[in-house]
Amino acid sequence: xxxxxxxxxxxxxxxxxxxxxxxxxxxxxxxxxxxxxxxxxxxxxxxxxxxxxxxxxxxxxxxxxxxxxxxxxxxxxxxxxxxxxxxxxxxxxxxxxxxxxxxxxxxxxxxxxxxxxxxxxxxxxxxxxxxxxxxxxxxxxxxxxxxxxxxxxxxxxxxxxxxxxxxxxx
Ligand code: RP5
Numbered sequence: 001x002x003x004x005x006x007x008x009x010x011x012x013x014x015x016x017x018x019x020x021x022x023x024x025x026x027x028x029x030x031x032x033x034x035x036x037x038x039x040x041x042x043x044x045x046x047x048x049x050x051x052x053x054x055x056x057x058x059x060x061x062x063x064x065x066x067x068x069x070x071x072x073x074x075x076x077x078x079x080x081x082x083x084x085x086x087x088x089x090x091x092x093x094x095x096x097x098x099x100x101x102x103x104x105x106x107x108x109x110x111x112x113x114x115x116x117x118x119x120x121x122x123x124x125x126x127x128x129x130x131x132x133x134x135x136x137x138x139x140x141x142x143x144x145x146x147x148x149x150x151x152x153x154x155x156x157x158x159x160x161x162x163x164x165x166x167x168x169x170x
Contacts, residue, residue: 007037010066012041014043021122025129077113093120103117
């Protein structure tokens with residue numbers, strides 16, 4: 001039996017300013033009832049804390065890391081350098097480049113240290129949570145069922161509302 005309080009997913013972000021986007025990641029993990037923790041960990045402002053966090057993640061029982069960063073966006077790659085846990089990177093729209101800088105920075109990891117890169121911004125934040133739950137699904141079948149129900153709810157919603165000329169059903 002897994003300790004229900006033991007976080008399985010660590011959600012980190014480079015700045016409090018990323019929370020406006022990453023709250024959607026946390027909300028999706030909560031919706032799926034995935035035990036998780038959320039921390040601000042900056043690659044360039046708190047490099048030692050980043051090394052401690054990522055270096056101890058596995059021994060603390062975390063199974064997946066989700067790392068969000070904008071701009072030069074070193075956080076996901078540097079976290080991945082300190083752990084063999086899967087790291088999912090979420091590029092933030094934080095600069096005049098609207099996330100393209102962070103996207104390229106996160107996705108272009110040299111071969112050998114992977115970061116699974118999601119879409120820029122809110123869709124990536126949500127999908128990182130869903131992908132983390134999918135990764136945990138083998139060991140936690142209830143999460144796989146929650147994902148199945150969520151997919152079905154999306155399908156049902158569209159099928160109930162197929163004529164865009166009509167008001168959506170309540
Ligand atoms: C990155 O720089 C953060 O991840 C954030 O997306 C961006 C801007 O940070 P702030 O200047 O708003 O703290 O490190």
